[in-house]
Amino acid sequence: MIKVNLRSQERYGGVLNAPHRAFLRSIGFSDEDIGKPLVAVVAAWSEAGPCNIHTLQLAVHVKEGVRRGGGSPLTVPTIVVNDNIGMGTEGMRYSLVSRDVIADTIEAQVNAHAFDGFVGIGGCDKTTPGILMAMARLNIPAVYLYGGTAEPGFYGNLKLTIEDVHEAIGAYLAGKITEDELYEIEKRAHPTYGTCAGMFTANTMAAIAEALGMALPGSASPPATSARRVMYAVESGVALMNAMELGIKPRDVMTYEAFENAITVLMAMGGSTNAILHLLAIAYEAGVKLTLDDFDRISRRTPYIASLRPGGDYVMADLDAVGGVPLVMLKLLKAGLLNGKVLTITGKTLEENLRNYKFPNVPHDHIVRDVSNPIKPWGGIRILKGSLAPEGAVIKVAATELMRFEGRARPFNSEEEAFQAIRRGEIKPGDVVVIRYEGPKGGPGMPEMLRVTAAIVGAGLGKDVALVTDGRFSGATRGLMVGHVAPEAAVGGPIAVVEDGDRVLIDVENGRLDLLVPEEEIKRRLKNWQPPPPRYTRGLLAKYASLVTSASMGAVTLPRL
Numbered sequence: 001m002i003k004v005n006l007r008s009q010e011r012y013g014g015v016l017n018a019p020h021r022a023f024l025r026s027i028g029f030s031d032e033d034i035g036k037p038l039v040a041v042v043a044a045w046s047e048a049g050p051c052n053i054h055t056l057q058l059a060v061h062v063k064e065g066v067r068r069g070g071g072s073p074l075t076v077p078t079i080v081v082n083d084n085i086g087m088g089t090e091g092m093r094y095s096l097v098s099r100d101v102i103a104d105t106i107e108a109q110v111n112a113h114a115f116d117g118f119v120g121i122g123g124c125d126k127t128t129p130g131i132l133m134a135m136a137r138l139n140i141p142a143v144y145l146y147g148g149t150a151e152p153g154f155y156g157n158l159k160l161t162i163e164d165v166h167e168a169i170g171a172y173l174a175g176k177i178t179e180d181e182l183y184e185i186e187k188r189a190h191p192t193y194g195t196c197a198g199m200f201t202a203n204t205m206a207a208i209a210e211a212l213g214m215a216l217p218g219s220a221s222p223p224a225t226s227a228r229r230v231m232y233a234v235e236s237g238v239a240l241m242n243a244m245e246l247g248i249k250p251r252d253v254m255t256y257e258a259f260e261n262a263i264t265v266l267m268a269m270g271g272s273t274n275a276i277l278h279l280l281a282i283a284y285e286a287g288v289k290l291t292l293d294d295f296d297r298i299s300r301r302t303p304y305i306a307s308l309r310p311g312g313d314y315v316m317a318d319l320d321a322v323g324g325v326p327l328v329m330l331k332l333l334k335a336g337l338l339n340g341k342v343l344t345i346t347g348k349t350l351e352e353n354l355r356n357y358k359f360p361n362v363p364h365d366h367i368v369r370d371v372s373n374p375i376k377p378w379g380g381i382r383i384l385k386g387s388l389a390p391e392g393a394v395i396k397v398a399a400t401e402l403m404r405f406e407g408r409a410r411p412f413n414s415e416e417e418a419f420q421a422i423r424r425g426e427i428k429p430g431d432v433v434v435i436r437y438e439g440p441k442g443g444p445g446m447p448e449m450l451r452v453t454a455a456i457v458g459a460g461l462g463k464d465v466a467l468v469t470d471g472r473f474s475g476a477t478r479g480l481m482v483g484h485v486a487p488e489a490a491v492g493g494p495i496a497v498v499e500d501g502d503r504v505l506i507d508v509e510n511g512r513l514d515l516l517v518p519e520e521e522i523k524r525r526l527k528n529w530q531p532p533p534p535r536y537t538r539g540l541l542a543k544y545a546s547l548v549t550s551a552s553m554g555a556v557t558l559p560r561l
């Protein structure tokens with residue numbers, strides 16, 4: 001029996017807690033079960049998409065591991081908002097919002113039922129950060145388990161991901177492919193359950209959970225359909241009980257140094273820009289002071305070494321075959337770019353985990369290069385600041401060759417307006433599409449602009465048109481795209497007063513995002529600016545808009561005390 005102070009005993013032990021025990025008995029618990037640590041297996045589960053449809057099955061195996069380790073497990077759910085299905089519609093406004101709802105629902109269930117620890121099973125984009133936020137917030141023993149990536153699809157010799165369907169729409173609208181070809185791509189793009197196949201947000205966050213030390217080594221990359229996922233599910237349950245016995249809590253693992261490691265892995269893998277928001281939010285919950293400047297500093301010193309889509313050629317399942325995230329981490333560790341001394345959820349340091357890891361003996365240079373021979377000498381994401389983004393903005397340089405762009409501003413007050421303008425062929429080479437009022441408060445919920453960016457790329461304008469927005473990008477986005485512009489338009493950031501024809505400068509090397517309009521003119525425009533009425537006055541989106549903070553703070557929701 002694990003010898004730990006069990007908070008569950010305050011709820012279920014002793015004579016006066018008989019009513020609570022009566023309910024546990026009615027779900028099949030024996031006296032022995034009631035005396036053991038009570039463990040929640042939190043499954044972010046939903047049938048409304050392929051990403052998390054199998055997590056209840058994984059929970060069964062996690063429970064087996066918890067029982068092996070001496071605990072009494074119960075499965076509880078949390079929600080999933082599917083990013084791909086919600087995209088480009090009202091649904092997308094709920095995506096980032098769902099991250100905080102997930103953290104809140106876990107807090108509610110785990111605390112209300114006095115669980116002693118939990119394993120969180122995630123998949124789709126917001127589930128992993130939501131679960132990690134809850135782990136950091138509650139700070140009771142916890143282990144993260146990823147549901148796993150989908151396998152890629154095939155169309156002729158082309159390896160497909162969901163990104164190809166979005167870009168096929170742009171190609172179809174531009175008359176480059178037929179409706180039949182679009183239909184064939186649609187049918188083949190996502191052939192199994194599991195998350196989007198490339199190094200988009202879901203796979204990025206899974207890699208980050210591993211790099212932070214909150215998930216078992218190697219557990220991020222096996223496909224959802226792999227038998228190794230079952231193995232990791234059982235082992236995650238065992239690992240949770242081990243962490244409980246050792247007294248390891250999430251904040252012992254999620255230290256500043258662990259966040260530095262996670263950012264390094266993010267940059268080396270060319271991961272999703274969304275990870276910046278999520279890491280800032282998880283760090284906030286963990287009480288770790290992380291800022292946008294940390295991302296820029298680490299990006300400038302970290303080579304981009306993993307050729308993963310959308311910036312490279314391969315998908316998560318390919319990475320899995322050559323050694324998964326541990327292979328990337330080993331290369332970074334050997335180059336002195338990771339801190340190997342940090343504690344992980346296994347009870348061992350990161351260095352020890354990598355030393356014990358069994359790497360497959362297969363060629364891997366085509367997917368993961370050595371640090372001495374990188375794809376690019378710097379990281380996949382940069383932070384820009386300037387007169388258009390005084391608090392900061394984010395650009396994914398892994399997915400573009402362009403490092404400097406000056407163009408004519410074409411401002412739109414919503415993603416939909418911009419999408420229709422591209423559809424009508426109104427966007428021309430040399431334009432900078434500015435999409436505003438889509439930030440955390442204005443959207444609300446910072447919707448992703450994949451529909452617009454895919455339409456730009458699909459129309460063959462990826463090298464000639466830039467996009468600047470206070471909204472977000474999908475991890476699948478390619479091209480010269482600047483997001484997370486802060487302060488956002490809804491709170492009177494300079495992006496609110498960009499006018500048609502203004503010149504905009506994006507200068508990655510110097511970290512600048514400037515509105516090339518005299519400072520006095522920007523001030524004059526801002527003085528005359530009036531905030532538009534909120535898009536929502538009732539329900540979740542209205543509540544969220546009233547509590548959410550800037551993208552430069554991870555768009556966390558803070559109570560108004």
Ligand code: FES
Nearest residue numbers: 051084124195196
């Ligand atoms: Fe769920 Fe891409 S939509 S991972």
